[in-house]
Amino acid sequence: MKNAIFQYMVVNKRIDDERGPIQGRKRSELYLECAHESSVSFQEYAELIGADYHYSDEMVHCAGVDDPTALLFECLRVIYDPMFDQYDKVLFADTDIIVNTKDNIFDECEDGEVFGVLESDYVTESGGGYNSWDYKQATYESFMRKFRAHGVPIVPVMPPNRPSKLTILNTGVVVWTREARLRAREVFMDWKDWYYEGPQEHMSVMNDQPFISGQLMKHDFDLVTIDQTWNDSPHYATEEEFFKKAKFCHYTGGEWKIDMLRHVKEKRYIDITN
Numbered sequence: 001m002k003n004a005i006f007q008y009m010v011v012n013k014r015i016d017d018e019r020g021p022i023q024g025r026k027r028s029e030l031y032l033e034c035a036h037e038s039s040v041s042f043q044e045y046a047e048l049i050g051a052d053y054h055y056s057d058e059m060v061h062c063a064g065v066d067d068p069t070a071l072l073f074e075c076l077r078v079i080y081d082p083m084f085d086q087y088d089k090v091l092f093a094d095t096d097i098i099v100n101t102k103d104n105i106f107d108e109c110e111d112g113e114v115f116g117v118l119e120s121d122y123v124t125e126s127g128g129g130y131n132s133w134d135y136k137q138a139t140y141e142s143f144m145r146k147f148r149a150h151g152v153p154i155v156p157v158m159p160p161n162r163p164s165k166l167t168i169l170n171t172g173v174v175v176w177t178r179e180a181r182l183r184a185r186e187v188f189m190d191w192k193d194w195y196y197e198g199p200q201e202h203m204s205v206m207n208d209q210p211f212i213s214g215q216l217m218k219h220d221f222d223l224v225t226i227d228q229t230w231n232d233s234p235h236y237a238t239e240e241e242f243f244k245k246a247k248f249c250h251y252t253g254g255e256w257k258i259d260m261l262r263h264v265k266e267k268r269y270i271d272i273t274n
Helices: 013-019 027-049 070-080 082-086 137-149 178-187 191-196 208-218 239-245 255-265
Strands: 003-008 052-056 089-093 097-099 114-118 169-177 223-225 248-250
Touching: 003 027, 003 070, 013 027, 027 052, 027 097, 027 255, 070 089, 070 169, 070 178, 070 191, 070 208, 082 178, 097 255, 137 208, 169 178, 169 208, 169 248, 191 208
Parallel strands: 003 052, 003 089, 114 223
Antiparallel strands: 089 169, 097 248, 114 169
């Protein structure tokens, strides 16, 4: 088996102008600093598990786009860039993640086409997940408008996963098989049609997560869920519990990225180089 890991980070002036600083830090500079630390971590991890590692700091698939939310669709490069066709499986990982395990994620990804963690499968300290559409009717209706406008089916999540009204993958950690990537290249709608056409909703509805999830459901991909520890966030009661359980420590949002850099400085993660 020949596998690879891909990460990217691209920033521009609009990120700072439109979204503002984080705890006094310029947002673009903070993103780039986190990306550097994440890249170092995943390079070490790739060497450990015998995978190739690729990092990009330029737009390729989404060249010419400067919208901060639209930049997220560069993750589709794992589908469209023929560079990845040589690999059996490709892991895409966001650049606000630090590896905290020596286990091989590719060993967890068998008998399916696409592998990841559902937003609704997260169990946080309060018990809830990141599935706001299940407890906010307005949010659910916003998703419904966007999905229906683009012919995307409404597919609920059923046991043994945690039940939810919508199947939405957290696209910060996704493993694609070669077969899935090649088929997605043929059947996925153009992301620009999703983003620029039809209802214009909150960025959480417009971004890559609902787009990819909807296309996987529409075209009946074999999506297999993996444990949340492979894409975990510091939502635990204590930091000690977080580091004990999380294999990929994912610092989503803004404020947690400050914690990420602090945790790197404090060397809170396991040393995967020894």
